[in-house]
Amino acid sequence: MRKAFTLMEMIxxxxxxxxxxxxxxxxxxxxxxxxxxxQANAEIMQKLRVITDQxxxxxxxxxxxxxxxxxxxxxxxxxxxxxDPNRFKSEAFERFDRIMFFTTGDFQTYGADPERGNVARVCxxxxxxxxxxxxxxxxxxxxxxxxxxxxxxxHILISPQDEDHALDTEDFTTEDWLEWNSQQxxxxxxxxEWKRVPQSEKFNMLSVIGDITVADGDRNPLSTTEExxxxxxxxxxxxxxxxxxxxxxxxxxxVQGWSDSQDRWLPEVNPNDDESLEDSDFPLTSGNADIDxxxxxxxxxxxxxxxxxxxxxxxxxxxxxxxxxxGLGRALKFTFTLYDSRHLIKNGRTFTHIVxxxx
Numbered sequence: 001m002r003k004a005f006t007l008m009e010m011i012x013x014x015x016x017x018x019x020x021x022x023x024x025x026x027x028x029x030x031x032x033x034x035x036x037x038x039q040a041n042a043e044i045m046q047k048l049r050v051i052t053d054q055x056x057x058x059x060x061x062x063x064x065x066x067x068x069x070x071x072x073x074x075x076x077x078x079x080x081x082x083x084d085p086n087r088f089k090s091e092a093f094e095r096f097d098r099i100m101f102f103t104t105g106d107f108q109t110y111g112a113d114p115e116r117g118n119v120a121r122v123c124x125x126x127x128x129x130x131x132x133x134x135x136x137x138x139x140x141x142x143x144x145x146x147x148x149x150x151x152x153x154x155h156i157l158i159s160p161q162d163e164d165h166a167l168d169t170e171d172f173t174t175e176d177w178l179e180w181n182s183q184q185x186x187x188x189x190x191x192x193e194w195k196r197v198p199q200s201e202k203f204n205m206l207s208v209i210g211d212i213t214v215a216d217g218d219r220n221p222l223s224t225t226e227e228x229x230x231x232x233x234x235x236x237x238x239x240x241x242x243x244x245x246x247x248x249x250x251x252x253x254x255v256q257g258w259s260d261s262q263d264r265w266l267p268e269v270n271p272n273d274d275e276s277l278e279d280s281d282f283p284l285t286s287g288n289a290d291i292d293x294x295x296x297x298x299x300x301x302x303x304x305x306x307x308x309x310x311x312x313x314x315x316x317x318x319x320x321x322x323x324x325x326x327g328l329g330r331a332l333k334f335t336f337t338l339y340d341s342r343h344l345i346k347n348g349r350t351f352t353h354i355v356x357x358x359x
Contacts, residue, residue, distance in 0.1 A: 040340035066102030071210040095254035098125040117156035127151035145251030146339035151232040152246035160188040177229035183240035251337035258329040261312035
């Protein structure tokens with residue numbers, strides 16, 4: 001008589017096989033997910049190294065005799081309703097800061113016929129992208145955090161051969177401003193000539209570079225550029241703008257300066273982290289209830305004053321008092337949130353990097 005499996009034995013065997021296969025599938029999925037997360041973290045760490053290495057290189061030879069232009073911008077994150085108990089907390093806000101400065105080095109343009117120079121004007125800012133409607137550009141705060149782009153524009157200062165080729169923005173149109181700020185790589189001007197640009201023209205330059213309206217103490221506009229002319233526009237359809245793209249997936253970009261007198265980094269949103277914004281370093285709307293996103297504070301060293309209050313700072317904005325100036329101080333701290341290209345790490349990873357300015 002030939003032996004055979006009973007029906008019950010077959011059912012038990014199939015049940016055991018199903019359990020084994022389900023465990024194997026779960027282990028396989030966990031392994032694949034772990035590998036993907038590891039790759040996402042590796043991508044983020046690579047972005048971190050690129051950003052920090054470039055910041056170190058740019059600030060290593062900072063020209064303190066040049067101009068430094070900083071715009072500090074904070075906006076409340078989406079999802080924090082007016083009744084949310086955490087709406088005043090610092091984590092409820094994200095930063096869209098911008099910084100422009102001059103530095104020395106060996107710089108070269110990207111074009112087919114490269115030009116070289118030893119002084120460059122460098123700017124870091126979150127960029128805006130193309131839009132279906134040119135009148136409504138894709139501003140960084142309106143983008144998903146993992147889709148935002150950090151721009152680094154580099155304009156090499158090269159003295160013009162004649163006046164016809166010198167930097168002259170007086171009659172610039174909106175298209176001219178965008179091309180100058182987002183696509184060009186050379187400023188036909190020396191550093192000393194840049195500092196001597198008439199104020200009316202300089203205000204327009206700074207409004208485009210800083211993506212703001214430059215105003216006086218009473219908030220009367222001093223710049224006349226159109227809103228669509230401002231900021232860095234990175235458009236894949238415009239190849240000359242691609243060199244301004246420094247890193248994709250940068251959710252926020254924050255710049256702070258160390259204050260010895262206050263023993264903290266400036267500026268901060270709600271430094272006391274209480275249920276009020278009254279102690280914030282940022283301008284407030286009426287009633288001290290919110291951040292005034294339309295009037296970002298800023299610093300224009302050494303031509304203009306810092307809007308950050310520091311009762312212990314009485315010196316002028318000059319090189320002699322550089323390490324005491326609110327918003328600059330002895331060091332700058334950069335904070336940025338980085339995302340992987342697949343958006344596997346949903347909230348990204350936030351890092352800080354410090355560069356020292358008291359050398």
